Structures are given as C-alpha cells and as structure tokens.
Amino acid sequence: MAEAAPKADLRALNPATNEHFGPSFPEPSAAQIEAACAAAAAAFDIYRETDLETRAAFLEAIAAEIEALGDELIQTAMAETGLPQARITGERGRTCGQLRLFAQVVRRGDWIGARIDPALPERTPLPRADLRQRFIPLGPVVVFGASNFPLAFSTGGGDTASALAAGCPVIVKGHSAHPNTGAMVGSAIDKAIKTAGLPAGVFSILIGQQRTLGAGLVADPRVKAVGFTGSRAGGVAFMRIAAERREPIPVFAEMSSINPVVLMPAALAARAEALGTAFVGSLTMGAGQFCTNPGLIFALEGPDLDRFEAAAVAALTVAPPHVMLTPGIFGAYEQGVNQLLDRDGVKLLARGCVGDGVNQAVGALFSVDAETFQRDEVLSHEVFGSSSLIVRVKDAAQLATVLESLEGQLTATLQMDPADVEAARPLLPILERKAGRVLANGWPTGVEVSHAMVHGGPFPATSDPRSTSVGTRAIERFLRPVCYQDIPDALLPAALKADNPLGVRRAIDGVL
Numbered sequence: 001m002a003e004a005a006p007k008a009d010l011r012a013l014n015p016a017t018n019e020h021f022g023p024s025f026p027e028p029s030a031a032q033i034e035a036a037c038a039a040a041a042a043a044f045d046i047y048r049e050t051d052l053e054t055r056a057a058f059l060e061a062i063a064a065e066i067e068a069l070g071d072e073l074i075q076t077a078m079a080e081t082g083l084p085q086a087r088i089t090g091e092r093g094r095t096c097g098q099l100r101l102f103a104q105v106v107r108r109g110d111w112i113g114a115r116i117d118p119a120l121p122e123r124t125p126l127p128r129a130d131l132r133q134r135f136i137p138l139g140p141v142v143v144f145g146a147s148n149f150p151l152a153f154s155t156g157g158g159d160t161a162s163a164l165a166a167g168c169p170v171i172v173k174g175h176s177a178h179p180n181t182g183a184m185v186g187s188a189i190d191k192a193i194k195t196a197g198l199p200a201g202v203f204s205i206l207i208g209q210q211r212t213l214g215a216g217l218v219a220d221p222r223v224k225a226v227g228f229t230g231s232r233a234g235g236v237a238f239m240r241i242a243a244e245r246r247e248p249i250p251v252f253a254e255m256s257s258i259n260p261v262v263l264m265p266a267a268l269a270a271r272a273e274a275l276g277t278a279f280v281g282s283l284t285m286g287a288g289q290f291c292t293n294p295g296l297i298f299a300l301e302g303p304d305l306d307r308f309e310a311a312a313v314a315a316l317t318v319a320p321p322h323v324m325l326t327p328g329i330f331g332a333y334e335q336g337v338n339q340l341l342d343r344d345g346v347k348l349l350a351r352g353c354v355g356d357g358v359n360q361a362v363g364a365l366f367s368v369d370a371e372t373f374q375r376d377e378v379l380s381h382e383v384f385g386s387s388s389l390i391v392r393v394k395d396a397a398q399l400a401t402v403l404e405s406l407e408g409q410l411t412a413t414l415q416m417d418p419a420d421v422e423a424a425r426p427l428l429p430i431l432e433r434k435a436g437r438v439l440a441n442g443w444p445t446g447v448e449v450s451h452a453m454v455h456g457g458p459f460p461a462t463s464d465p466r467s468t469s470v471g472t473r474a475i476e477r478f479l480r481p482v483c484y485q486d487i488p489d490a491l492l493p494a495a496l497k498a499d500n501p502l503g504v505r506r507a508i509d510g511v512l
C-alpha cells in the first residue's frame with residue numbers, strides 16, 4: 001500500500017525530488033462526502049434520461065476542456081508523477097480520444113440494448129404479454145483514480161468516461177499521488193457540466209489520503225457501483241465492503257497481473273536476440289509501472305533461451321533508472337525485488353543502471369526453474385515495477401502444467417512463428433481461461449482503446465472477469481436490464497416506443 005495515513009493536509013509531492021509543492025488539500029469532511037453522495041443521487045434521474053445527443057456532446061465537451069487546460073496540465077502531471085512529457089502528452093490524447101469514442105457509442109444507442117417481444121394475444125394455451133427491454137444505468141458510481149495513469153485511468157479516465165456514458169453520476173476519489181492533476185481535470189469536467197446545463201451532482205471529486213474516505217464512499221447506500229484500479233489489497237478491501245453492505249453492489253476492480261509471455265521454440269530459435277531486446281523495452285517502459293508489464297517469461301531451457309537471456313541482460317544492464325510514482329510505490333518495488341533476491345533457487349541475471357536521484361527504480365531480471373516456480377507461491381506475486389522472472393521449463397508438458405497453475409491475468413502473450421502453431425494450439429485454451437487478452441508477437445504494454453479491447457480477466461487481475469475497463473464494452477459494467485410488460489406506449493421510454501423516435505437498433509422477437 002502506497003498511502004500512509006498522515007495527519008497533515010495533503011500536498012503534492014514531486015517524486016523526483018521528494019519536495020512538496022502547490023496548495024494544501026484538506027481531507028474531505030464527512031459533510032463533503034455526504035454532499036457529494038446526495039448530489040449524485042439527486043442528479044441521477046435527470047442525468048440518466050438526458051437525450052443521446054446531450055450526453056454525447058457533454059463527453060466531447062469534457063475532452064475539449066481537458067485539452068484547453070493546455071501545457072499546465074502536462075507540466076503538473078509530470079511534476080506529480082515523475083512521468084516524462086511524451087508519456088503524459090500521449091496519455092492526454094488517449095484520455096480525450098476515449099471520451100470522444102464513448103460519445104460515439106452514446107449517439108449510436110446500441111448500448112440501450114432495446115428488445116421487443118410483441119404481445120401474442122391469440123397464442124394458446126396462454127397469450128403472451130407485450131415485453132420490452134432496455135438497459136438503464138445502475139446509479140451513482142464511485143471511481144478510484146489510479147496512481148500510474150494520472151489521466152487515462154484517473155479523474156477523467158476510462159471508468160469515469162464509461163460510467164458517464166452509461167448515464168451514471170460519478171464521484172471520483174482522487175488519488176493522493178496527483179491531487180493537482182485530479183483537481184484540474186475535475187474543474188474541466190465541472191465546466192463541461194455547466195456548458196451542457198446538467199445538474200452539478202453529475203460529477204464530483206473528493207481528494208484525500210485517508211482510508212476512511214474511499215471506504216465511506218463505497219459503503220454509502222446511494223452509491224451503486226465502484227470502478228477501481230490499484231493494488232490487490234485495495235481492490236479486495238472494496239470487494240469486501242461492497243459485499244457486506246445491506247445492498248451489495250458490483251465492484252469493478254483491476255488489481256494484479258504479471259502478464260506471462262511464452263517464447264515458443266521456433267520463434268526463440270529464429271529471433272532470440274530481437275525478442276530479448278524488445279522484452280526489456282516493454283519491461284522498463286514507464287519504470288514498469290503498467291498493470292500490463294511482462295513480469296513472467298516462460299521458455300524451454302536450452303541454447304536459444306540462453307541467447308534470449310544474454311540479449312535481455314545486455315539491454316537491461318544499460319537501461320536507465322526511472323523515477324517511480326511515489327516513495328511508497330518505490331519502497332514496495334524495492335521490497336519485491338529484495339524478496340526475489342532472497343528466494344531459494346532464484347538467480348539474479350541483471351540489474352539496470354543505478355541513478356543518483358531519489359525514488360529511482362533499477363530494473364531487475366531473474367531466472368528460476370519451473371519446479372521451483374511451482375513450489376514457491378511468492379514467485380508468482382506481482383512486483384509492480386520493472387522486475388521480471390524467466391521460468392525455464394523442461395518440455396511442452398511442463399509448460400502446460402505451469403501455465404495451468406497461474407492465477408488470472410490481464411494478458412497472456414505467445415511469441416511464435418508459423419512453425420509454432422501446432423505447439424501453441426493446446427496452450428490457447430489454457431491462456432483463454434487465464435487471461436482477458438491473448439496476444440501473439442506483441443508485448444502486453446500499450447492497451448488500445450477500441451471496441452474489441454478487453455482489459456480484464458479472472459481474479460486477481462480483476463474482481464469480475466465478465467467485463468473490461470478499457471474499450472467501449474466498459475459501458476456494460478454500469479448498466480442493468482429492465483423489462484417493461486404491457487406498459488402503455490405513453491409511459492414507455494423513447495427507445496421502446498412504437499415509433500422508435502430515437503431510431504436506435506432494436507431486436508424484434510430476437511431479430512435485429
């Protein structure tokens with residue numbers, strides 16, 4: 001856990017210098033938490049029935065307002081996270097593109113899922129009633145901003161965009177690692193709310209550092225769902241709080257993944273050196289602070305794996321150190337690496353360059369044989385940062401067994417050539433069961449925001465394998481179906497009225 005519970009007001013910390021800067025953020029009071037929940041609840045019935053164009057334009061306005069924050073947003077996020085300019089600029093593009101993509105989804109209206117089974121009064125032995133179904137939003141959603149993506153997975157990120165697209169008011173628990181970035185994006189969303197003429201409770205942000213803030217929000221009876229990206233312990237804590245409520249609610253937590261990569265024999269023989277170098281590029285990107293970071297490599301032991309290791313060692317040895325997001329995250333990384341250094345049967349292959357600054361992660365590469373890996377549960381725990389473990393397997397049967405032993409993952413990757421297809425075929429069902437996204441010949445870092453993307457997977461990658469937190473399917477997390485039986489046309493929602501005034505696609509008796 002990165003966040004302690006200090007008594008002083010929160011101020012931003014530059015992790016590159018360990019210096020605080022900017023204004024103080026007093027911990028939100030119980031009255032402010034109450035006000036945010038009350039406002040969100042009051043806004044729900046108005047916001048959820050906004051017409052599609054108003055809601056889509058609102059999402060586009062948020063994107064425009066975020067862009068209008070200009071370079072100040074980029075500089076602020078850089079100072080608060082230690083992430084470089086190109087990364088933050090790219091992340092802003094992804095964030096705004098994500099909002100605009102959800103605007104298109106809202107306009108198209110397919111998410112309403114309109115279905116009509118017309119009445120069959122003459123049916124025997126029993127007539128059928130007129131049945132009409134649509135999706136409605138769940139209600140106010142609490143979103144936890146993630147430390148590692150201060151824009152794309154934070155205040156105005158994917159959880160917020162998809163919940164707002166669904167028609168849910170959002171209360172963001174801003175991450176204490178980037179309070180000013182969070183506040184700036186929050187102000188951009190507030191402006192867009194005013195432009196759209198929406199109730200203020202459609203969005204609010206509470207920035208704080210105490211556990212009671214997040215726990216209180218998840219427990220509030222007016223909150224109907226949770227979106228979270230962060231640690232396994234944090235996600236599990238919220239799953240528990242949500243399950244123990246008088247009315248349990250869904251928690252969509254994206255938590256822990258070590259993203260196995262399998263180097264298939266023909267690919268390894270053909271391009272061991274290139275694979276070794278590319279692997280280190282993915283491993284060290286952004287100081288390894290990606291939930292998609294390749295933390296486990298599997299390959300058959302032998303000279304080709306030796307070549308891969310040699311190339312990876314050569315690349316990692318010259319890899320520069322990177323400032324991590326917070327001293328707490330840096331400390332957790334160091335602890336994780338030290339734990340691997342102490343593990344029986346684990347060999348250190350390489351460390352990256354050591355810097356002279358604070359909170360700088362030095363990459364780490366280890367190797368272990370498959371028997372030891374399977375015996376020692378600690379070896380399959382996520383080390384958040386640029387640390388990875390190569391698991392040397394004896395044969396194809398052992399590879400299948402060891403993959404089968406893994407926990408749920410966001411991604412699983414096959415590095416393969418055409419000659420590997422038959423050997424890969426029996427692995428695919430295993431990888432499908434383990435991961436939300438299966439890749440060939442890529443690296444898992446760098447998630448596309450699109451219609452077919454799945455950024456999800458079985459526990460502990462997420463708390464609910466049926467969904468994704470990236471891509472347009474993310475909207476489905478915040479919707480539930482309602483069936484209207486024999487409701488008069490005058491009372492039906494527009495999407496289900498006889499003359500289909502919204503012009504949305506509808507399935508009539510199951511046929512679109």
Ligand SMILES: NC(=O)c1ccc[n+]([C@@H]2O[C@H](COP(=O)([O-])OP(=O)(O)OC[C@H]3O[C@@H](n4cnc5c(N)ncnc54)[C@H](O)[C@@H]3O)[C@@H](O)[C@H]2O)c1
Pocket residue numbers: 001002003144145146147148173174175176209210211212213214215229230231232233234235237254255256257290291328329332333383384
């Ligand atoms: N899988 C990922 O994408 C990912 C991303 C970021 C961090 N992490 C992991 O999380 C660690 C800490 O980083 P972090 O601060 O970003 O994540 P975190 O889970 O500690 O915190 C995320 C948010 O949840 C809140 N929170 C966490 N536990 C809570 C609890 N028990 N009760 C109330 N609120 C709680 C925090 O206040 C924060 O707002 C990292 O070292 C890393 O291991 C994973």
Ligand SMILES: O=CCCC(=O)C(=O)O
Pocket residue numbers: 148149289290291292444445446447448
């Ligand atoms: O840290 C989680 C998200 C990772 C991601 O979005 C990416 O790899 O692009």
